[in-house]
Amino acid sequence: MKTINIIGSGNVAYHLLRAIEKSTNYKIQNVAVRSLEKPVDFIAADLMVLLEDLKPAAITLISVTDSAIAAVSEKIPYTDSLVVHTSGTTAMDVLNDKNRKGVFYPLQTFSKQKEVLFEEVPLCLEAAEPNDLNELKLLASELSNNVFEITSEQRKSLHVAAVFVSNFTNHLYAIGNEICAANNISFAILKPLIKETADKIRCLSPKDAQTGPAIRGDQKTIDAHEQFLTNPIFKEIYKLITQSIQTNV
Known part of the structure; x- marks a missing residue:
């Protein structure tokens, strides 16, 4: 042994x-x-x-x-x-x-x-x-x-990718939880959505699995969401991710 x-x-x-x-x-x-x-x-x-x-x-x-x-x-x-x-x-x-x-x-x-x-x-x-x-x-x-x-270089790129799909995603969960708590909503309501979003990439590429107002070009909803968000950091994150989704369509 x-x-x-x-x-x-x-x-x-x-x-x-x-x-x-x-x-x-x-x-x-x-x-x-x-x-x-x-x-x-x-x-x-x-x-x-x-x-x-x-x-x-x-x-x-x-x-x-x-x-x-x-x-x-x-x-x-x-x-x-x-x-x-x-x-x-x-x-x-x-x-x-x-x-x-x-x-x-x-x-x-x-x-x-x-x-x-x-x-x-x-x-x-x-x-x-x-x-x-x-x-x-x-x-x-x-x-x-x-x-x-x-290799070391491959591992470095893999770790960057992992930060996006895990650490950053979890932080978005935390933001979602904070928004729910501030409006007296149970975060548990979102858990089936979180599960389905993760499950979809078992059979679809992340790009093909993308849904929501950004990919649809629904500017009216996007404007309403940005107006709703009073936390400036949350609002900036929302804008940057929306822009990234639309840029990579």
Whole structure:
């Protein structure tokens, strides 16, 4: 059974740990955390160590904020091991040269409060050496049915696209929720619409699935909506997205 070290205790680390725990061919050796004085509820006490106390493992997964990846990889207390990060935007080359390098990027929105079907999560892989890429593919195939070899440049563009379809979309949900709350309407009324909008792109391209006043050129409705919106930021977002839809017809 091959050993895995995880560095980090955030959302991605949580879901990776949960997925690897189900594996019959890999086991979590240690999870490096910032402090042992503050227990992390999802990590068994006997797995938690400080970064400087990590023992070599077959694969080390760095799952920390992007700005800390380089410094963390430099502080890993062993050499010539396979060390990968889980970032969507950070280049593989930021990893310290004392270890072999790779990327193990799970393309999903993760929250500790909600479980995901990890076997459906796309895992985007990159490695400096072919043998290490094969090693990552073996691990990825153990955890998910969606495994892709992706370069750093491709991963960067994929992450930008992901921000649009996930983070920005969720923020629009938050705006919709705020508008509903301000007018004593339950946001739950919109949930079937949200579900159907997401379901449609299973069989249609996003462009073909587009509906609404912008695509119809219904300027009367657009003007009414803009007049209704008193929050200047919401109004500007509405105008920009309307313009983008109409420009890309």
